[in-house]
Amino acid sequence: MKISVYHTPEEVPTDSVPDCAIAIDVLRATTTIAAAFNAGAEAVQVFSDLDKLLSESESWPALSRIRAGERGGQKVEGFDLGNSPLDHSPEQTEGKRLFMSTTNGTRCLQRIQEVPIVLTAALTTRQAVVDYLLANQPKTTWLVGSGWEGEYSLEDTVCAGAIIQRGIEQANLELASTIGNDAALAAMSLYCQWQNRLDKLLHHASHGQRLLSKDNTADINYCAQLDILDIVPIQQSPGVLVWKQT
Ligand code: MLT
Numbered sequence: 001m002k003i004s005v006y007h008t009p010e011e012v013p014t015d016s017v018p019d020c021a022i023a024i025d026v027l028r029a030t031t032t033i034a035a036a037f038n039a040g041a042e043a044v045q046v047f048s049d050l051d052k053l054l055s056e057s058e059s060w061p062a063l064s065r066i067r068a069g070e071r072g073g074q075k076v077e078g079f080d081l082g083n084s085p086l087d088h089s090p091e092q093t094e095g096k097r098l099f100m101s102t103t104n105g106t107r108c109l110q111r112i113q114e115v116p117i118v119l120t121a122a123l124t125t126r127q128a129v130v131d132y133l134l135a136n137q138p139k140t141t142w143l144v145g146s147g148w149e150g151e152y153s154l155e156d157t158v159c160a161g162a163i164i165q166r167g168i169e170q171a172n173l174e175l176a177s178t179i180g181n182d183a184a185l186a187a188m189s190l191y192c193q194w195q196n197r198l199d200k201l202l203h204h205a206s207h208g209q210r211l212l213s214k215d216n217t218a219d220i221n222y223c224a225q226l227d228i229l230d231i232v233p234i235q236q237s238p239g240v241l242v243w244k245q246t
Contacts, residue, residue, distance in 0.1 A: 001133065001173070002140050004180030005160045005187045008147035009104075009111035019138035021112035022119045022129065022163075025146035026155035027207045028083050029105020031122040031223045032068075033098075034231045035085035037243040040094030041066075044233065044241045046106040047099065050076060057099040066093065070102045073210050084219050085124075108146040110239065115142075118235035123159050123198060127227040130166045140180065143187070154205040155223070158198065160184070161191030162226065199224040 006012045012021075024030055033044050042064070047053035050069055057065050068081040075082030083102050100106060112118055117138060121129040133141060143163060145156030165188050168178055179185050194201040202208045202224045211220055233241040 001137055001167075001178060002180040003143060003164055003167070003178055003184055004141070005143045005145070005157065005164075005183040007145045007152040007157060007183060008150055009108045009144060010147075010150050012111055012142065012144055017115055018140035018142045019115075020117040020119065020133070020136075020141040021115040022121045022141065022143050023105065023108045023112060023146065024121050024143060024156045024159050025102070025105030025108060026122055026159050026223050027153070027202065027205065027211060028085060028219055028223055029100070029102040029146065030120040030233075031124055032083050032085045032088070033100070033120050033233050033241060034122050034125045034229050035088045036093055036098045037231050037233055038229050039088035039092065040090050041088070041098050042095055043236070044098045044100055046109050046239050046241070047101040048107045048110050050101050053099050053101045060097060060099070064096050066096050066098045068098055068100045072103060073207070073214055073216070084216070085222050086218060104146040104148055108144055109235075109241075112142070112144055113235065113238040120233045120241065121159060121163060123162060123224060123226050124222075124229045125227075125231050126159065126162050126166060128230045128232045129163055130170060132232045133163075133167055134171050143184070148207055153207060154190070155202050155207065157183075157187045158191050158194055158201055161187035161189070162195070164188045165191050165195075198226060
């Protein structure tokens with residue numbers, strides 16, 4: 001099993017396709033997707049375009065849908081929710097489809113949507129994702145950070161490193177047969193350096209700073225938690241994620 005890391009959707013190679021690609025947006029899209037499934041969402045459908053989200057979700061019964069829109073870290077006017085994992089509770093979300101568009105996370109998912117297996121990961125679901133990879137053994141896996149408007153994000157890279165480090169440790173894998181590119185080893189090193197201070201790292205990160213400036217400390221603290229949800233969102237059809245408990 002070879003795992004490569006790409007810091008942003010823009011870095012993803014265009015001349016090859018892996019067996020599995022995993023979108024990571026710790027702050028906050030993929031953390032929110034996992035929280036929505038934990039609260040009982042029926043599915044999560046992602047869009048990079050807000051107008052397309054509004055028109056496609058129109059055909060869904062209003063009581064069975066949630067429209068979530070975020071730009072620049074803030075809720076888009078006219079949408080039911082923004083992009084906070086703390087918005088999702090069984091009362092709010094159970095049985096509903098989350099139609100979602102965010103600045104970077106949903107764009108990352110669209111970039112990899114032709115890959116045979118597409119998952120999302122967050123720090124909160126790290127162990128569940130590792131268990132999925134070890135059980136299914138895709139030969140090649142790409143961990144793709146969402147970044148911020150084409151730039152590297154610390155929090156996505158540390159999550160990629162956390163997945164690789166835990167996989168190697170749990171299955172006693174050889175470094176040489178697991179690490180697919182230099183960014184994968186660098187991500188693992190970043191995680192090893194910060195593993196006991198993930199909340200601090202997320203506070204230092206530039207998007208953490210952006211969220212703090214909008215009083216979102218609670219979201220950052222939630223997103224920094226490791227292995228709290230046994231959930232692996234998986235793409236069922238392009239842009240539509242589901243989670244089926246095994
Ligand atoms: C994104 O997609 O860029 C993020 O999830 C932004 C956020 O809502 O924090």
